[in-house]
Amino acid sequence: MMRIGIGYDVHKLVVGRALIIGGVNIPYEKGLLGHSDADVLVHAIMDSILGALALGDIGEHFPDNDDQYKDISSLILLERVYNIMKEAKYRVGNIDATIIAQKPKMSPYIGNMRENIARVLKAPLSSINIKATTTERLGFEGRGEGISAQSICLLISDS
Numbered sequence: 004m005m006r007i008g009i010g011y012d013v014h015k016l017v018v019g020r021a022l023i024i025g026g027v028n029i030p031y032e033k034g035l036l037g038h039s040d041a042d043v044l045v046h047a048i049m050d051s052i053l054g055a056l057a058l059g060d061i062g063e064h065f066p067d068n069d070d071q072y073k074d075i076s077s078l079i080l081l082e083r084v085y086n087i088m089k090e091a092k093y094r095v096g097n098i099d100a101t102i103i104a105q106k107p108k109m110s111p112y113i114g115n116m117r118e119n120i121a122r123v124l125k126a127p128l129s130s131i132n133i134k135a136t137t138t139e140r141l142g143f144e145g146r147g148e149g150i151s152a153q154s155i156c157l158l159i160s161d162s
């Protein structure tokens with residue numbers, strides 16, 4: 004059996020925070036604000052997997068008032084979502100995700116992001132696609148106030 008899920012997340016850009024997207028530390032004058040490392044792409048991917056499993060969202064699994072998640076790498080949370088998926092006897096068929104950011108340029112980092120996500124999800128690199136787009140300066144992403152990400156995933160049952 005196959006199941007499909009979508010995920011969407013937004014974080015605010017502020018000075019004094021690291022910009023971590025897809026587990027890659029991207030040099031930039033601002034970073035994303037959040038309780039964890041605020042990795043907006045990994046959050047959207049986790050929500051798409053949990054969505055496919057009909058198991059709610061990351062806020063339910065990793066509450067943002069729990070000190071154990073303060074500044075945690077979202078790749079660690081992704082590994083926990085992987086374990087939940089494995090327990091349910093599913094594996095990733097494919098993931099397609101989009102980062103919506105006016106700046107900075109994501110293209111030099113996309114390869115490393117794909118490698119990080121494929122490694123944690125124990126999925127072939129060819130099953131993970133990550134794209135980036137500006138919004139032609141329109142909206143909150145276009146004004147540089149924040150970055151959003153969207154993900155869709157297909158899970159395949161192992162049983």
Ligand SMILES: Nc1ccn([C@@H]2O[C@H](COP(=O)(O)O)[C@@H](O)[C@H]2O)c(=O)n1
Nearest residue numbers: 104105106107108109110135136137138
């Ligand atoms: N933050 C971003 C946004 C976009 N890109 C790449 O640039 C290409 C053109 O973007 P448009 O928004 O003008 O369509 C796009 O294909 C992305 O590959 C990027 O690297 N970083």
Ligand SMILES: C[C@@]1(CO)OP(=O)(O)OP(=O)(O)OC[C@H]1O
Nearest residue numbers: 037038039041062065066067072
């Ligand atoms: C990841 C969690 C937990 O540290 O915190 P944030 O980094 O604030 O991210 P958000 O996208 O609001 O989602 C869920 C949270 O519970």
